[in-house]
Amino acid sequence: MRILLIMNPGIPVPPLLYGGIERIVYLLAEEYHKQGHQVTLLAGTGSHCSGTTITFGADNAKRSKVAGYQEILFVWKFLWGNHQKFDLIHNFGRLIYLLPVINKPVHKIMSYQREVSVKGIKLITSLPVKNLVFTGCSNYCVSTGNVSGKWATVYNAVNFSEYKLTEEFDEHAPLMFLGRLDKIKGLHTAIEVAKATSSKLWIGGNIPSTADNYAYYKEIIEPQIDNKQVIYLGELNDRQKNNYLGKAKALLFPIEWDEPFGIVMIEAMACGTPVIGFDRGAVPEVVDEEVTGNVVSTKNQMIEAVGKLGTINRRACREHARDRFNIGRIARAYLELTANNIGR
Known part of the structure; x- marks a missing residue:
């Protein structure tokens, strides 16, 4: 099968540090290639994969609206001139990218990793649409946009071969928090849980740049970082995440918003x-x-759960997660959405 994968510019594929969606796109590109498909990746500058890579736009998350319009025009021009070269266009970028081919026979998957704009779905599905499937990375994600069109849930994945099982843990091992240090991620609660359970807390993640979240970090979080009990590790690459997650007794995920998935959870399980x-x-x-x-x-229930970690078998934890969230299974799940019709 000839597959085109599309991702917005802003963060390269694969990302060096933060970039959850970009990480999924790269894993899929590599897995599609491994399964024998011809893969083309259309993504921002600095991107690469084992197939063919075509880059566009700037790797700058704060790029201007004008740059955004230029990116749309680039993708439109590429799709208009090249869509017949592909059996499947799998888009993780903006929905508007698909507009030139929305009524073309080529099979299309529009995949969402965040809350969906219902307005965009209603607009697109009001047009003459052919061979388009929408997916969300969880049932919750699908529920935010499933107002029309064909929808399916396909969970996220990691490459389990890149993560090492740490089967035994010391009861004095640290707890771990990994993610953006925004207020909605609940780091303040993780710190409270660590203190209540006399545990160390390792913190990995990027300091926020938005004014409100930066103020939250400076006023609420930073004063509690003593590098003895509450330890900030900085942004972590894949090797570092593997090391720290494996040595932690648990990952705390005290979110204060409706997270569409949370890839870090399956990284910990791996x-x-x-x-x-x-x-x-x-x-x-x-x-x-x-x-x-x-x-x-609640926070109190989280504190209680920390005291019961010894009842969870870490090998079984990894194996169960691998059965559900390995990249091979997820790639096949995407392809099965169109496989019965491609080639007819």
Whole structure:
């Protein structure tokens, strides 16, 4: 099969540090290639994959609106002139990219990793549409946009071969928080849980740049970082994440918003490290109770769950997560959405 993968510019594919969607796109490109498909990646400057890579736009998350319009025109021109060369166009970028081919026979998957704009879905599906499937990375994500069109849930994945199982843990091992240090990620709660359980807390993630979240970091979080009990590790690359997650006794995921997935949860599970997360967004879909972690509703319940970590088998945690979230399975799930019709 000839597959075109599309991603917005702003962060290269694969990302060096932060970039969850970009990481998924790269894993899919590599897996599609591994499965014998001809892969073309259309993504921002600095991107690469084992197939063919075509770059456009600037790797700058704060690029101007004019740059955004130029990116749309680039993709439109490329798709108009090249869509017949592909059996499947798999778009993780902006929905508007697909406009020139929306009524063309080529099969199209529009994949969402965040809350969906219902307005955009209604507009696109009001047009003559052919061979288009929408996907969300969780049932919760799908529920935000499933107002018309054909929808399916396809979960996110990691490459489990890149993560090392740490089967045993010391009860004095640190807890871990990994993600953007925005208020909605709940780092303040993770710190409170660590202190209440006399645990160290390792913090990995990027300091926010928006004014409100930067103020949250400076006023609420930074004063509590003593590098003894509460330790800020900075932004972590894949090797560092593997190391710290494996040595942690649990990943805390005390989100204060409806997270569409949360890839860091399955990164932790891939190391055998259970996840204790708040019951919001996709957390109850990703975490299997007492197998890969615990889903809780309050800070006190999170504190209680920390005391019960010894009941979770870390090898079983990894194996269960691998059965559900390995990249091979996820890539096949995407292709099965169109495989019955391609070639007819």
